Amino acid sequence: MAILEIKHVSKFFGGLAANSDVSFEVEEGAIMGLIGPNGAGKTTLFNCITGYYPPSKGEIFFKGRRMNGLEPDRVCRLGMVRTWQKVRPLAKLSVVDNVMVGALARTSSLRIARERAMAQLEVVHLAHRAEALAGGLPIGERKKLEVARALATEPQLLLLDEVMGGLNPAESEEIIQLILDIKGRGLTQMVIEHDMKAIMRISDRIVVLNSGEKLTEGSPQEVVTNPDVISAYLGESHA
Amino acid sequence: MPKTLLKAVSGAVVLGALLALPRYVESPYALHMMILLFLSVSQGQSWNILGGYAGQHSVGHAAYFGVGAYTTMMLMHTWQIAPWFGVWFGMALVVVVALAIGSICFRLRGPYFVLASIAVAEILRLSAINLTTLTNGAEGILATDLPAFRIGGRVVTEFLTKVPFYYIGLVLALLTLAITYWVQHSKLGYFLQAIREDQDAAHSLGISISRYKNIALVISAVLTSLAGSFYGIYVGFVDPPTVLGLDVSVQIMLICIIGGMGTLWGPVLGALVLVPLSEALRSNLITEALVQVGLVSAESRVGLFLKENLAHAHVLLYGILVVLVILFMPEGLMGFVRKLASRRKREA
Amino acid sequence: MAVFMQSLISGILIGGVYALIGIGLTLIFGVMRVINFGHGDILMVGMYLTYLLFTYLGIDPFVSVLITFPLMFLFGGFLQKVFINRVLNAAAQNQILLTIGLGLIMSNTVMLIFTSDYKILSTSYSSATIQVGGGVSVSTPLLISFLITAGITAALYWFLLKTDTGQAIRATAQDREAAQLMGINVKRMSILAFGLGSALAGTAGALIAPTYYIFPQVGAVFTLKAFVITVLGGMGSVVGATLGGILIGITESMSAVYISSGWKDVVVFVLFLLVLLFRPSGLMGKSRT
Numbered sequence: 001m002a003i004l005e006i007k008h009v010s011k012f013f014g015g016l017a018a019n020s021d022v023s024f025e026v027e028e029g030a031i032m033g034l035i036g037p038n039g040a041g042k043t044t045l046f047n048c049i050t051g052y053y054p055p056s057k058g059e060i061f062f063k064g065r066r067m068n069g070l071e072p073d074r075v076c077r078l079g080m081v082r083t084w085q086k087v088r089p090l091a092k093l094s095v096v097d098n099v100m101v102g103a104l105a106r107t108s109s110l111r112i113a114r115e116r117a118m119a120q121l122e123v124v125h126l127a128h129r130a131e132a133l134a135g136g137l138p139i140g141e142r143k144k145l146e147v148a149r150a151l152a153t154e155p156q157l158l159l160l161d162e163v164m165g166g167l168n169p170a171e172s173e174e175i176i177q178l179i180l181d182i183k184g185r186g187l188t189q190m191v192i193e194h195d196m197k198a199i200m201r202i203s204d205r206i207v208v209l210n211s212g213e214k215l216t217e218g219s220p221q222e223v224v225t226n227p228d229v230i231s232a233y234l235g236e237s238h239a
Numbered sequence: 240m241p242k243t244l245l246k247a248v249s250g251a252v253v254l255g256a257l258l259a260l261p262r263y264v265e266s267p268y269a270l271h272m273m274i275l276l277f278l279s280v281s282q283g284q285s286w287n288i289l290g291g292y293a294g295q296h297s298v299g300h301a302a303y304f305g306v307g308a309y310t311t312m313m314l315m316h317t318w319q320i321a322p323w324f325g326v327w328f329g330m331a332l333v334v335v336v337a338l339a340i341g342s343i344c345f346r347l348r349g350p351y352f353v354l355a356s357i358a359v360a361e362i363l364r365l366s367a368i369n370l371t372t373l374t375n376g377a378e379g380i381l382a383t384d385l386p387a388f389r390i391g392g393r394v395v396t397e398f399l400t401k402v403p404f405y406y407i408g409l410v411l412a413l414l415t416l417a418i419t420y421w422v423q424h425s426k427l428g429y430f431l432q433a434i435r436e437d438q439d440a441a442h443s444l445g446i447s448i449s450r451y452k453n454i455a456l457v458i459s460a461v462l463t464s465l466a467g468s469f470y471g472i473y474v475g476f477v478d479p480p481t482v483l484g485l486d487v488s489v490q491i492m493l494i495c496i497i498g499g500m501g502t503l504w505g506p507v508l509g510a511l512v513l514v515p516l517s518e519a520l521r522s523n524l525i526t527e528a529l530v531q532v533g534l535v536s537a538e539s540r541v542g543l544f545l546k547e548n549l550a551h552a553h554v555l556l557y558g559i560l561v562v563l564v565i566l567f568m569p570e571g572l573m574g575f576v577r578k579l580a581s582r583r584k585r586e587a
Numbered sequence: 588m589a590v591f592m593q594s595l596i597s598g599i600l601i602g603g604v605y606a607l608i609g610i611g612l613t614l615i616f617g618v619m620r621v622i623n624f625g626h627g628d629i630l631m632v633g634m635y636l637t638y639l640l641f642t643y644l645g646i647d648p649f650v651s652v653l654i655t656f657p658l659m660f661l662f663g664g665f666l667q668k669v670f671i672n673r674v675l676n677a678a679a680q681n682q683i684l685l686t687i688g689l690g691l692i693m694s695n696t697v698m699l700i701f702t703s704d705y706k707i708l709s710t711s712y713s714s715a716t717i718q719v720g721g722g723v724s725v726s727t728p729l730l731i732s733f734l735i736t737a738g739i740t741a742a743l744y745w746f747l748l749k750t751d752t753g754q755a756i757r758a759t760a761q762d763r764e765a766a767q768l769m770g771i772n773v774k775r776m777s778i779l780a781f782g783l784g785s786a787l788a789g790t791a792g793a794l795i796a797p798t799y800y801i802f803p804q805v806g807a808v809f810t811l812k813a814f815v816i817t818v819l820g821g822m823g824s825v826v827g828a829t830l831g832g833i834l835i836g837i838t839e840s841m842s843a844v845y846i847s848s849g850w851k852d853v854v855v856f857v858l859f860l861l862v863l864l865f866r867p868s869g870l871m872g873k874s875r876t
Binding site: 052072076089149 | 447
């Protein structure tokens with residue numbers, strides 16, 4: 001069953017189309033990879049899905065419910081949460097307080113929120129940094145914090161925007177394991193990633209965007225052998 | 240836990256001392272200083288909830304202070320409604336004003352929010368000047384005859400000394416402190432701080448930005464209006480510049496900034512620094528001290544000049560303090576104290 | 588009709604001076620993204636400077652612009668170098684608070700020196716008028732100040748558009764980082780911008796000195812007006828500030844005549860809130876999609 005349906009979504013900024021007529025579905029429990037050259041409109045699509053701006057055209061359905069025009073906080077409480085490409089820690093709060101903010105979306109008790117937050121910190125191997133200030137974490141730990149905080153809101157669909165960007169290979173490997181762990185718990189994920197090797201490993205299906213349009217969709221194997229995809233990426237590296 | 244015990248004991252001692260103070264201190268001037276201190280603590284603490292925790296730096300809190308002060312005074316002056324009834328009207332009116340302001344200002348971020356908050360306060364100040372039939376215009380409202388406060392026919396106080404004001408002020412300060420403590424230790428406080436740190440991130444984590452900003456605003460505005468009502472009946476006089484002027488907004492904000500925004504004790508520290516300093520300037524204590532020490536002769540031109548003018552320039556001190564705090568202690572005194580504490584911990 | 592023309596013309600004339608204040612604020616904002624809450628107080632310093640030059644040296648207020656402009660430029664550059672520079676990368680509220688603090692220091696220092704008494708600078712032509720015909724008359728000092736304003740604005744446009752330094756300032760305003768990469772000395776541009784902004788505010792102060800009461804707190808009103816003007820015109824836009832200034836001048840003078848002079852500032856602030864709500868990028872700016 002599809003948990004998320006994107007139907008003919010377009011987003012215009014002035015006369016510029018950041019997304020045009022994008023359609024695909026995300027199966028429950030699967031990992032959907034979203035790739036494409038810089039400026040392909042991946043983050044714009046995330047912003048449309050999570051309510052940061054309404055799509056100019058088209059519709060978005062989550063668990064069969066039409067999401068167009070819902071505010072991000074509603075989207076989150078309905079079970080869909082995103083992380084940010086440029087990490088956004090709540091700098092002056094401690095690591096555990098950051099995650100608690102996420103957990104408080106589901107409970108009003110600080111005690112329960114704290115327990116759940118600590119549990120999520122264990123999941124991302126950040127429990128030992130619980131009392132540190134979020135603003136002082138190195139990039140690798142900030143990325144983990146983003147994931148823990150998003151998980152704390154108890155989503156059914158997790159949208160990860162380049163969680164491996166700027167990480168060294170060891171850190172990336174940790175994140176890959178984390179994503180697979182999360183999948184093991186039955187969560188659906190949609191992942192934007194630049195690291196092709198990583199995305200091939202984790203994705204069940206991949207959607208390729210190019211200049212705002214959907215170029216193709218398929219299994220990792222289909223996508224990587226698709227000549228259009230190859231030329232889109234080569235075009236980028238030659239430019 | 241000895242540390243918690245120590246805190247509880249020292250809290251109880253300070254509270255006991257504050258409760259007992261009027262029994263042993265009869266000087267009206269000392270009581271006046273304490274009342275000003277309580278007023279400042281409640282002003283700063285009220286602003287803290289919106290400015291410090293939610294990060295919405297209103298430079299228009301005079302609006303709420305003034306509406307509270309004016310409503311109570313107008314009801315007492317024109318309709319002979321006792322302030323302990325009038326104050327509820329003030330709070331109700333302020334909720335309406337705050338929600339109206341919120342619906343305008345919270346659509347704006349950062350500097351635009353600051354500008355809008357100033358504009359709204361200025362509109363209210365100019366309206367108070369122009370609506371002469373209602374507010375007596377620029378002349379202000381003088382109403383010093385407080386009715387006796389009775390409970391069940393028994394007179395509790397007739398407000399003949401400063402002592403009843405002292406206790407009202409103390410209760411007000413403790414109330415704002417308690418509410419801030421509650422905010423800090425609740426979901427609300429977490430959400431407000433999340434909004435302050437990163438509005439978009441907070442939004443993505445399920446926090447309704449406009450809802451929580453408005454909650455913070457209403458709490459902050461109601462408490463500020465209480466402080467305004469208290470100011471009105473204590474001084475017995477309100478006019479547009481003293482309760483609705485831009486200076487008032489800046490002073491309210493300053494208590495919090497000097498002490499440390501978004502901390503429980505920041506506004507208390509801020510008030511402890513600001514009130515004595517500005518009173519010392521106002522009452523010429525500083526000039527007298529300079530003369531005493533022998534730095535300035537009382538009859539010299541400089542001495543006479545200082546004596547004549549320094550009293551009017553206590554706002555100059557606010558300016559200097561703001562600049563120094565922003566440049567050298569952007570986290571306020573609390574930040575400074577914390578830094579010292581963590582340094583000591585590291586050395587130990 | 589004569590009343591309408593009368594208030595329209597005086598609105599445009601005073602609007603010219605407002606434009607000068609607004610341009611100063613918008614230049615500073617454009618280059619540094621700092622909103623100068625002490626702008627009106629800088630204008631106030633300009634007023635007192637003019638008053639001093641007139642009272643002690645007998646220099647005509649309009650001639651004194653030649654002295655006020657460079658002095659206020661240096662003053663602004665000093666403020667930028669010593670204070671504003673340190674908070675360029677700080678949080679917006681810290682910048683705002685710092686400029687509020689500087690404004691308080693200026694107004695209260697002036698109060699300490701001159702007391703809070705209202706001062707009047709009366710020249711032989713302070714209340715002179717010129718008949719334009721049709722029962723419409725124009726205040727001579729307002730007319731002169733408008734002409735000077737127009738001259739300064741024209742010179743400023745020329746400076747920003749035609750000189751290398753002017754172009755560097757505009758480039759910095761457009762994209763600070765890119766300007767830096769292109770070898771523009773951004774620090775120097777910031778000092779220039781704050782100096783110019785202050786000089787313009789100070790000059791506006793000099794120009795209104797013959798027609799306004801001079802007192803230490805006069806700045807607050809002008810700070811707010813400057814915001815209204817720049818927001819109307821779109822933050823950072825010099826052309827917008829010019830038009831915004833004239834628009835505010837007309838609005839004020841019209842509402843003084845047709846509503847009441849007590850409410851004219853309220854009308855301006857309400858207009859300001861409406862613009863903030865419905866056209867946050869300014870009347871002249873492009874609306875967001």
